[in-house]
Amino acid sequence: MSIILYSLCGAETARPFSPHCWKTVMALRHKGLDFVESPQAFTEIPKVEGGVSKIVPILKDGDTIVSDSFDIALYLEATYPDRPSLFGGEGGMVLSRFVESYGLTMLHMAVTKIAINDIHAMLGPVDQAYFRESREQRLGKPLEDFIATRDAEIAAFPEKFATLRHLLKRQAYLGGESPLFADYILFGALQWLRVTTGSIHLPSGDPVAGWFDRLLDLYDGHARKVA
Known part of the structure; x- marks a missing residue:
């Protein structure tokens, strides 16, 4: 099955x-x-x-x-222990939890503020009503209010990757020579931004953008094929 x-x-x-x-x-x-x-x-x-x-x-x-x-x-x-490891051992699991916390606290709210109106536009009518009510309740303001701050959020977004950018100066992935689940955690945030807004809002030549491109190309470019 x-x-x-x-x-x-x-x-x-x-x-x-x-x-x-x-x-x-x-x-x-x-x-x-x-x-x-x-x-x-x-x-x-x-x-x-x-x-x-x-x-x-x-x-x-x-x-x-x-x-x-x-x-x-x-x-x-x-x-599936006989398949390639997602963590490379117990230590990798613990470190992936740290990366998850970093993503949730540093990236996800920023992506939400940049993409929230784009996400709303992607939804069908029933889901638009649900999304508006639930997100406005959670965020405490109308969705339209985020349009006014969107450019500032985009301008501040690259700095949130300073730690990853520093690491990528000496290795291709968080996992070293090849990616691990920690890479996919941060990749998920940028793919969310890419699919909803059409851009990851990082400058050309940014090492983080290069890392993201390498991940898009993995597995026959599966992630890149999503428009």
């Missing part, structure tokens, strides 16, 4: 955009596992697999269902 990955999309199923789902897509490709991706609209997710989770990614592997991108990565590592 094929592995099924439930992910997030807007009105176009060919443009899944969740950063957490992209982590899982890259992890599955890294492991060399065959899977079927099933993109879902925001309001359809609670109906998936009997309502097992209100958020994606959701992975179904035979009779096993796992949600949360990091838990899925741990599951894949434990279940």
Whole structure:
């Protein structure tokens, strides 16, 4: 039985955009596992697999269902130990948790502020109503208010990658010569930005942009094929 990955999309199923789902897509490709991706609209997710989770990614592997991108990565590592490792050992798991925290605290809110109106435009009418209500409640202001600060957020965005940029001066990936799950965690944030806005908002020649391009080219350019 094929592995099924439930992910997030807007009105176009060919443009899944969740950063957490992209982590899982890259992890599955890294492991060399065959899977079927099933993109879902925001309001359809609670109906998936009997309502097992209100958020994606959701992975179904035979009779096993796992949600949360990091838990899925741990599951894949434990279940398919003969495939390429996502962590390179216990230490890599712990360090990936640090990278996850960095991404959530430093990048995700910035991407939200840059892309929020683009995401709203990608959605169907029912999801637009859900997205507007839930995000305005969470952020405390109308979506339109973020247009006024968008240019400032974009201008400040490259500096958030100063740590990664410093590391990439001496190695190709966070994982060293080849990527690990830690790379896919940060890749997910930039792929989210790329799919929703059409740009990663980093200058040409930036080492982080080069790292992102290398990841886009992996696995027969799977991630790059998403417009």
